[in-house]
Amino acid sequence: MISVRSLLLCLLLSALLAGAASAEDAAINAADNAWVLISAALVMIMIPGVGLFYGGMVRKKNAISTIIFSFAVMSIISLQWILCGYTLVFGKDIGGLIGGLDFLGLAGVGLQAKEGLTIPSLTFMIFQAMFAIITVALITGSYVERIKFSSFLVFSLAWATLVYDPVAHWVWGGGWLQQMGVLDFAGGIVVHITAGVSAMAVAMVIGVRKGFGTDPMEPHNIPTTVMGAALLWFGWFGFNAGSALAANGIAANAFVTTNTSAAAAATTWMFLSWRQRAPSALGIVTGAVAGLAAITPAAGYVTPLAAIPIGIVAAIAGYYAIIFIRGSGKVDDSLDVLACHGIGSTWGVLATGIFATIGATGLLSGNAHQVLVQLIAIAVTWGYSFVVTFGLARIIDAVMGLRVRDKEEAVGLDISQHGEGAYM
Secondary structure, three states: OOOHHHHHHHHHHHHHHHHHHHHHHHOOOHHHHHHHHHHHHHHHHHHHHHHHHHHOOOOHHHHHHHHHHHHHHHHHHHHHHHHHHHHHHHOOEEOOOEEOOOOHHHOOOOOOEOOOOOOEHHHHHHHHHHHHHHHHHHHHHHOOOOEOHHHHHHHHHHHHHHHHHHHHHHHHOOOHHHHHOOOOOOOHHHHHHHHHHHHHHHHHHHOOOOOOOOOOOOOOOHHHHHHHHHHHHHHHHHHHHHHHOOOOHHHHHHHHHHHHHHHHHHHHHHHHHHHHOOOOHHHHHHHHHHHHHHHOOOOOOOOHHHHHHHHHHHHHHHHHHHHHHHHHOOOOOOOOHHHHHHHHHHHHHHHHHHHOOOOOOOHHHOOOHHHHHHHHHHHHHHHHHHHHHHHHHHHHHHHOOOEOOHHHHHHOHHHHHHOOOOOO
16 A cells, blocks of 8 residues: 555655646746747748749749749758757857757757747747748749759758858857847848858859840749749748747837838839839839848837838849849849848848847947947858858869759750649
């Protein structure tokens, strides 16, 4: 028979365990957890949104190839993130440069609250995974219509590991830029500058499309592009507001500033294109994306009123950057990744140092030093992203070739790379 003493001991142990479980549960806020999980799903919607946005802008013989890039990235970078990406970003800091292997294969990443947050570590992990995925997807717009699918896969995995993960650690994982006090609320540096600059680098290596500058290369389906842009705008609310990592006032502010900047940029681009020829549908949605990229680093730090000039300047800078890059005839950044994301968010990162008033102070609040910190982050990220991406693309090109054969490019990547056609 069980003694009274043993029974009391069992009851005491049960009470202690229950207390520990209750304490752990208390550290997790159900509303915060729900909001960040929803935000992760919203960011996921942006990934096929990128595919549709880009897919409508290419020639119809490359529609499937362009769209499937985003789905393929969703698959391979999800695995890379779980296996090593997450730990390289958020593992224990090593010299301010990279995370350690503490979380290799998600070791120790479970249901417990993430340190300093009110959401489970797994929730934080999957939310951050979506950022890594979409960053790689954004770059695809620079080399569409001419890259080998096998080379695309190798490039994407290597780039995520060698460029995205280190920069994300510098800014968000306890690295040297975070220690310096850089402000990047939702990924202006980590996502958009790295993607935009890297897009230019790989475009320089792979070369221009056959007939670039002479043959017509008009978008084959603008409604598809508009639908993709709508998904991007919708998903961006999770991208930016979800980066508050809680269901709070900062998330609400980020939500409103995101919408405001996109609206200001879309309106500005509409009038710029109207002034030149006509209020282009493609121009309006491109402007919205530029405004969304620009507000990303600032969303939680600035007021809705400040988001208006951020969006306006992003549209003007992006519009004329496209004219300049295309006019040079030397770089074929096919779908203007540098202009929309790289240039737009470079301005946004700088603007954060100027307009920040919420949870941080910028130039207009008397903190001129923040502008200097932002400029250092911009310069280093531009330099690192370009050099590493250019070298990586060169190596892949030498080893396995980046580009399809001329005949394959002529027939289109849908048939030559995937054996399928979008419009059979």
